[in-house]
Amino acid sequence: MRKKPKQKRSRQMVDALIEATAKCVTELGLDGITTHHIAETAGVSVGSLYQYFDDKEALVEALVDKLANEISEALRRLPLIEQTMMEQAGGAEGTAGLKGNVNMIIQFGFALLNSRDGLYLELVRNWHSLPTDRVMDILQQTFMDLSRVYFLKNYQNTPIEDLHVRIFIIANSVMFTMVRYIGQPRMLMSQEEITKGLTEMVVGYLSGPGETEY
Amino acid sequence: MRKKPKQKRSRQMVDALIEATAKCVTELGLDGITTHHIAETAGVSVGSLYQYFDDKEALVEALVDKLANEISEALRRLPLIEQTMMEQAGGAEGTAGLKGNVNMIIQFGFALLNSRDGLYLELVRNWHSLPTDRVMDILQQTFMDLSRVYFLKNYQNTPIEDLHVRIFIIANSVMFTMVRYIGQPRMLMSQEEITKGLTEMVVGYLSGPGETEY
């Protein structure tokens, strides 16, 4: 950021600019935004924009950062349970609680991607030209922690060695399958089917053998 | 295409332009290509370019089309086996052949994404601004046919009802996990680990119960 806003009105303007960026991204696509559009939408002039942001990219970065924080918080608010259903329902396999958690996270993901007029959708689509690392780190770290706690509390047959690999695969599989599904116009499958399928795949993969021999 | 090339030299030029497009995409990224760059790389003038292509987009479309055909052919050449190992090795589960096939396809995918200086990688990254449907259809159709034949020959416990959903999920999961892995600079995981993990996940999902009750 070129200069720091010291007065209230400038701080408001910075906020307005970031929100305007969000609006422009949903309306014009990430490639379609222009500094003039953003400034106009925010109700300020282009010149003012450059007083607090080095360039267009910096604006988008600020937006991504803001959204990353929001997602991080929302994830923490998810009522995930840290134990299997075994103890309370006596299921044969200790995966009932796991399945519930996975399902909940996937539905959370769908809700997110469908919210804000497709803002998240557009940003994930363009992940390769954005500072995605931070966001993916947040997601993967969240899932890592959750999985670790989960598998510790319910000591599985074997503690999974390659958990980070599994989390990487799962996080990307789920996220991009959802994005591809939503972005696909022809509705040959329902969102419920996809959710169910993803859940089954993920739970199966996470419950699988810790070390597969080839 | 604005005009059809009727003489040999113009047909050669069209080819050269498409190849030049490929080269520019790898060198400058899909967003970085310009008509001038492409023309220069192809050794022709910008004017000539517009005699056979309506615009820049048409050039990229032609490239994608060409690559789609190449992939389609290469896929057909893959030595996939259409039966389990049961009959010959007497395995407990009839998934040994399946695992081999899945593994082969995933390695094929990695080879593809690593080939041509990342051309495919760049194109998949930008799938949202490309005519991706045709390519994805080819992939999914191939997998559909393969799976159907496979599961028919080795009549599983239940014929899988929601096969198209599973194929959709698997195709996108595998493809984008690979792309994300390759595009990620920090090498915390080996390509073998990813391949192994993806294979395990896919085989597990495909071998799972046909209808999961909730």
Next chain:
DNA sequence: GATTAATGCGAATATTTATTCGCGTTCAAT
């Protein structure tokens, strides 16, 4: 209320880039 720093403005600038068009060249058919 005077002074200074912070803020805000937007026309002007500079650059990039897609696309066109008139003219010269090459090819193919007779």
Next chain:
DNA sequence: ATTGAACGCGAATAAATATTCGCATTAATC
């Protein structure tokens, strides 16, 4: 060889857009 069609050229055009800078306005400080 002649003629017409196909081809190829690239300077010129037009439009979009990121970024700057000198000046006007507002807030904070004394």
